[in-house]
Amino acid sequence: MNAPSSICLLRTSAIGDVTHVVPLVRTLQQAWPQTALTWIVGKLERKLVGDLPGVEFVTFDKAAGWAGLRAVRAALAGRRFDALLQMQVAMRSNLLSLAVKADRRIGYDRARAKDLHGLVINERIPARNGEHVLDAIGSFCEPLGLKQTQVRWDIPIPDEAHAWAAGQLPGDTPTVLVSPASSHALRNWRPERYAAVMDHAASRGWRVALIGGPSASERAMADAVLVACRHAPLDLTGKDTLKKLLALLARAQLLLGPDSGPMHMANSVGTRVLGLHAASNPDRSGPYSDRRWCVNKYDEAARKYLGRPATEIPWGSKIERPGVMDLIDVDAVVERYEAAARDLGLA
Template identity: 45%
Template sequence: MKHPLPTRPTHIGVLRLSALGDVCNLVPTVRALQRQWPEARITWIIGKGEYSLLAGLSGVEFIVYDKSTGLAGMRALWRQLADTRFDVLLHMQQALRASVLSLGLKADVRVGFDKDRAKDRQYWFTHRQIDPRPRAHVLESFMDFARLLGVEDTSLHWDLPIPDQAYEEARRYTGDARYMLISPCANPRLRNFRNWSAEGYAAVVEHVFVQYGLKTVMTGGGSTQEREMGQRIKALCQPEAVIDAIGATSLKGLLALIDRAQVVVGPDSGPVHMANAVNTPVVGLYATTNPDRAAPYLWRKQVVNRYPQAVKDFLHEDPETINWGRRVRHPEAMSLICAEDVIDHLDGLLNEAHSDALPTSTDQESEFPDEA
């Protein structure tokens, strides 16, 4: 017998610790739950870095778990929530660490992913699973949790809070200039292979500077890999074309920079989804990750998509039948993207003659397609 779902929950728990792009994709689900049950209390258990991005999100109580604290941190969180019981816990993290963390939380019913989408046997830790949806985008997968609870209004809203001090931080680098923002590097993890070439970025930077008078702000973390990439790009460009902010901003400051940018360019990583969340045009660079699953949702048509070719060339498989979400872990995959591909998309966004390519919504609202 299935565990019954609450018809009018008073306290909803959300368990999603990481990553930056994923928590951005989850916010519309939280907004949908708030519209359906405006009086419900929503508690989101989230990672430390992700909290610094979403802090101040209206109507949400955050409980921060720092994964570096391990089991001791879990026990501290369990003690913190010892007197809390959720009507429903939305277990939205497909990782064993999160499933173990969920064991110490009290909930009448625990909802997780269906078996095809659940990783690390997540369904062992839940009472109910969302309905199967083959070949779903990450954002749609999150919204399926709201649908299971009976939410009908699945329009997309973010309304991410950006404090004045974050805009002040952004203006210290840009003043009132118009600019493009690039975030050249994805998270520097082992066998990630999502990064494009310095030569490709430099060609794009030069193009927008010469054709549109736009400077380029480079952003990213402070890792050696990211700083070295920034230095290589700068060396290939006119000095006045580039503003180097790599490793120099807070996450809120980065969000403010993205919000004020004319367009954002980057690989599958947090900043392209942050741009999506604040409705800044974005050109995503995808070859190692399937954009049908993980592209910036509102800007999917602007993705430079070389994933199908990478699947054929490096995995020797059919992109139509390959396992959904399979990554191409090959160091040459991103070289399939040419600067001309990126420039074509940028011209379509930046030329006044192509202004109808931009979404007309000013409140970041969209509906899921009927077939989603």
Template identity: 40%
Template sequence: MPSLSSSLNLGDLCILRLSALGDVCNLVPAVRALQKQQPGIKITWVIGRAEYNLLAGLEGVDFFIYDKKSGLAGMRALRKEIMDKRAGKPFDVLLHMQAALRASVLSRFIPAKRRIGFDAARAKDNQNWFVNEQINANPNVRVGQGFMDFVHYLGVAKTEPEWSIPVPEADQAVAKQLVAGLERYLVISPCSSFRKRNWRNWEDFVGWAEVIDYAQQAYGLTTVLVGGQTELEKNATAQIIKHSQSKILDLMGKTNLKALLAVIDGAELVIAPDSGPIHMAAARGKPALGLYATSNPARTGPWLDDYVVNRYPEAVAKYLKQPLETVAWGQRVRSPNAMGLITSQDVIEKLDLIAADLKLKKLSPKIPTRI
């Protein structure tokens, strides 16, 4: 279905995307593309609380925060907040950019004239019931491109992705103090957020240690571990440090999301599974060495995925018993063992590729053996 706009004069636009950290990172280029083509456009974004903490201060965007734990009462409160602030005026356009039932129910509490959702193939959980327009079909694209499809539908020209996520000076100062004394470092975020039956973590702690030791010995890179303070993360941190022979800076639970962006700014690269930090790295223009086996990096990988370790095809063959070309786009491999297909040698090979592109001098060719 073609756009109903004959020219780009979109008026007052609202985006609905609550989560997750990586996804909201991938949505920012669509916002920047809108702003670039229609300067002064009024953009409102309904977003989750943690995601807001990452994007707070985004130029030209007003945020409304919805707490997913607040249920229907929170949805009614959000509608009242929106209506009070806007004196009852509906948005000209609502971009419903989260194909999930909770988000779709929430969308009905947001007043809008045009309600635009994904095309039929991407409109999961019956999202099409909650919108009056759908974007054009564009099969088998990554998540970030899916968000760009919304603004292309509205008539925005194709453009290179831009982010410019602001980091306050106070958070920059915190990050600078935390990494003080490190000449060159890489960031590792070993754990993704917990989701039921969605195994994305590489739990080969000896393998992590081998990568860390190799980075130190071969390129003089100190590893900085980042993440939260869940029991899963505490255990991963303890195991990685136990098996490594290198100096490691443990920043687990010591940064907020803005300070983490600043820590990433000073890093040579970021290594992580399919999670927020890998997309935050791409947003900061840093090499993102993503580790993928249970999800397809062609769909969920960072914008520039030249360095991704991709064991998804092998995982599909081994655990789904199907050829890659026969599985649905975005199909997850629901096996806790799939990430074990990744080896430390896989990661080291990509690290060498990044180091060559960054023109890092190699100090030692030795690859550490298992401890």
């Protein structure tokens, strides 16, 4: 088919999911370098991807409520796109999509659609079960006649972010970054268990650093971890920006943490991820490139809390129940840390 003259992508959040959109952007740019791409993205998320070359960004500030919707409508007034890729099914995003005038409005298949998603689209991606989120997002190019066969990020990292990260993590000491807090509190592991693994890594000669955002909940989690540590780690909580975090992750050998944005950022720069999965399925939302270092207790959680194995519950089900992360013990995480260290030649 002929290349579209313009495509609008709508995926405003969250950090991990926005990271998953970048390979789709690369696929579209490689196939159709002359096609104008416009991406409606969240205010915070734009700080991570807003300097992707060849993409126009329109910011949606969800905290602004209706004013945020009106701002997007004003920014797109008088414009029409050949296609809209509506990659977010929440009601707010479905409403937001009405600000986009497009001949082709491509959305999710019926099984993955919700919140009146079907009313704002006129085409659907192929219906598939068992896909990773990144592959589902990548399939949005298929109704346009393309296939995502390569996954490439190359999210720009400014020189000043690299310089800052080098100042925090100087030299070549093997480093594990620990991002203990998810925005979903029931995905968080116990602080004392993080501390036990961090102490083990420190005893093996690794540099250990805590990372996290500036929110009160992330600060409280970091403080609880610090209190439980026998070997004081470097505490970088609240000190970075998204670009600085990306640079930190690129300098580290391993990231330890739950299913959250930093996991996918680490994966995008090729850093191994020791993901902690019980509340969510790593095959759907774990680190895309390599899940060998993850601890996966999702099936055990399904059996305990839902009474069925993971193969018998709907794909993508969240098992965010109190105590679910306690299914992951320290020994299992230490074992994956040691396996990753051996693979790196650092055991």
